[in-house]
Amino acid sequence: MAKYYDVHPDNPQPRTIGQIADSIRADALVAYPTDSCYALGCRLGSRDGIDRIRAIRKLDDRHHFTLVCQDFAQLGQFVRVDKDVFRAIKASTPGSYTFILPATKEVPRMLQHPKKKTVGVRIPDHVVTQALLAELGEPLLSSTLLLPGEEEPMTQGWEIKDELDHVLDGVVDSGDCGTEPTTVIDFSGGEAEIVRHGAGDTSRFE
Known part of the structure; x- marks a missing residue:
């Protein structure tokens, strides 16, 4: 049964954020809000979390998971970024973009x-997510909370708890959340390739 965390959208309660972070360190899988839409998140090295996300979303092993990072310093530990790509990403973050x-x-x-x-990596522009990342001290392993057969993610914490109570350990609710996933840009070949049009403006990458 998923624990329900009611978090203030502008001034997240440190005690509650600490409880969520502790649960993630203990291998919990949580649904949490971002600047684009709700996501599933777990500890970076959690094999159990990965397997559970794949089962919930019915994903194959070619699916790109995302490392949700607090800032550029953290992002740079996990991906290689050359100078030109760095400038392009820097101009778009924090924001609703995932970069491969x-x-x-x-x-x-x-x-x-x-x-x-x-x-995939991203730096979200969301007060609650940033507070959680700061408390964790490492990226969240994450995937959009888009269920099989659905066209849009759920937007309400209570709705997610009702639907996924049996498969999640926690639901973070800070009010209404968007329905549009991030824009995904693949820079692995050196040039920007738009993989998915989403909440982030793609004009600078076209």
Whole structure:
């Protein structure tokens, strides 16, 4: 049964954020809000979390998981970014973008694309998510909370708890959340390739 965390959208309660972070460190799988839409998140090295996300979303092993990072310093530990790509990403973050880049050795092999050795990364523009990342001190392993057969993610914490109470350990609710996933840009080949049009403006990458 999922624990329900009611978090203030502008001034997240430190005690509650600490409880959520502690649960994630203990291998919990949580649904949490972002600047685009709700996502599923777990500890970076959690094999159980990965398997549960794949089961909930019915994903295959070619699916790119995302490392949700607090800032550029953290992002740079997990992906290789050359100078030109750095400028393009810097101009778009924090924001509703996921960037696919070559993974460093800090990224567990089970999270990398099996052939390309890449991983998705993003820096969200969301007060609650940023508070949680600061408390954790490491990225969240994440995937959009989009259920099989659905066209849009759920937007309400209570709705997610009702639907997924039996498969989640926690639901973070800070009010209404969007329905549009991030825009996904693949920079692994050096040039910007738009993989998915989403909440982030793509004009600068076209």
